[in-house]
Amino acid sequence: MLDLNFIREQPEVLRKALTDRQMDSSVVDNVLSLDTERRALLVKVETLKAQRNSVSKEISQTKDAALKQEKILAMRTVGDEIAALDESTRSVEEKLQALLASIPNIPDPSTPVGIDESENVVLRTEGEIPVLDFTPLPHWELGPKLGIIDFDRGVKLTGSRFYVLNGAGARLQRALIAWMLDLHSRQGYEERYTPFMVKAETLYSAGQLPKFVDNLYHDIEEDLWMVPTAEVPLTGMYRDEVLEEASLPQRFTAYTPCFRREKMSAGRDVRGIKRGHQFDKVEMYIYCKPEESMRELEKMLADGEETCKLLGLPYRVKRLCTGDLGFNSVITYDLEVWAAGCGEWLEVSSVSNVGDFQARRANIKYKPEDGSRNRLVHTLNGSGLGMPRTMIAVLENNQQADGSIRVPEVLRPWMGGIEIIR
RNA sequence: GGAGAGGUAGCGCAGUCCGGCCUAACGCGCCCGCUUGGAAAGCGGGUAUACCGCAAGGUAUCGUGGGUUCGAAUCCCACCCUCUCCGCCA
Secondary structure (H helix, E strand, C coil): CCCHHHHHHCHHHHHHHHHHCCCCCCHHHHHHHHHHHHHHHHHHHHHHHHHHHHHHHHHHHCCCHHHHHHHHHHHHHHHHHHHHHHHHHHHHHHHHHHHHHCCCCCCCCCCCCCCCHHHCEEEEEECCCCCCCCCCCCHHHHHHHHCCEEHHHHHHHCCCCCCEECHHHHHHHHHHHHHHHHHHHHCCCEEECCCCEECHHHHHHCCCCCCCHHHCCEECCCCEEECCCCHHHHHHCCCCEEEEHHHCCEEEEEEEEEECCCCCCCCHHHCCCCCCCEEEEEEEEEEECHHHHHHHHHHHHHHHHHHHHHHCCCEEEEECCCCCCCCCCCEEEEEEEEECCCCEEEEEEEEEECCCHHHHHHCEEEECCCCCCCEECEEEEEEEEEHHHHHHHHHHHCECCCCCEECCHHHHHHCCCCCEEC
């Protein structure tokens, strides 16, 4: 959520941001007029309340019964007026909040302006794309052939876009998770194990509600929501808290499954395990001071890149353009790894600085050591890589002519002696 | 799920029966000053957040949401959370 004062003072900056994001900027005028209306109402109602408070005090001290009765009657009228004005204020505020909650963050000025993902900018490509002397299979053929991915039984259990991992396949995913958590710990992130179900308020804090309600699984009975990413509990963790300045930056890593309805039609983009309704992910998350957030963003990106490098995966770094930038984000880098079998770059990580956007919604501040007033923290999030797609790249890039798969060196300690999946 | 006890400003607590001197006491912690060679102790002062207002100042918040009232931490209703015991259970 943006600062209302900021919108009031620099509406043109927001208008430009919305236009750059390929969105309608007329919402700005609605915000401004509601804000004006709200303040006018506040002045009125607060004057009346001040009057009521002071007269009520007088009433308690008035001895003369007739005079007392007179004052009570007068205040009865004032009370009715206050009730009516309170109601109008509440309704205006509700509208204003709903509007504010629907406005995305301001992209950093350095963000390339573009219509959609086709205008994202590739910053660099690292690692060698493997040259194979045979035709590599895509994982949706490789997996069933090796007996490590069972699509049919996933569908049988739950429905389309679900699968079962078998034996070395399940173990490989578990190895990736354990290895990544350990790696991020070494990189300075503290591990957290969080609930996988949260309340609506927590999703609101992270900016997932109300906007992305269609993409979430919801238990009506208990009114709990399945997390779409660990970013949600990691943001909500400090909701309504004030952190000590000396404790910042605080860096966390967490493994969670992620649940997304993704009501998109089947097709090329969802083939295999690329885009399931349930997938595992290891997340990186940072709380820091505003002046630190750009530096932390670069650190997080480097940490994500290290993950790819150590796995031996060729990858490229993309800078998202205004048209593709996420709702919360100021700057986003995407990491894409090359998958030899499907022959495409797969997005495995999105590393974003969201500035104070989530912190304002979640009300997360820190107490400056110089005694000045509490300030909002900045938050950053990044995937320490999404599992299925990382698995895809590991499987497809390390396949050998006989259809077996070499397990990357770094994962072997977690593979119980399995070096080749065959 | 059942019974009981609780939720008050950073923490601990008082206040709630019986509405208005609550502008929320008191203690601890923390900050500033005095004192000191320096410190402790002692003494004095300060110590929530948000919003409105150029300002003076005002408004709101005692778990949350409603209600009664001129006036609610206090009375009424609903809900949430924590603790103890019981039940159930990996």
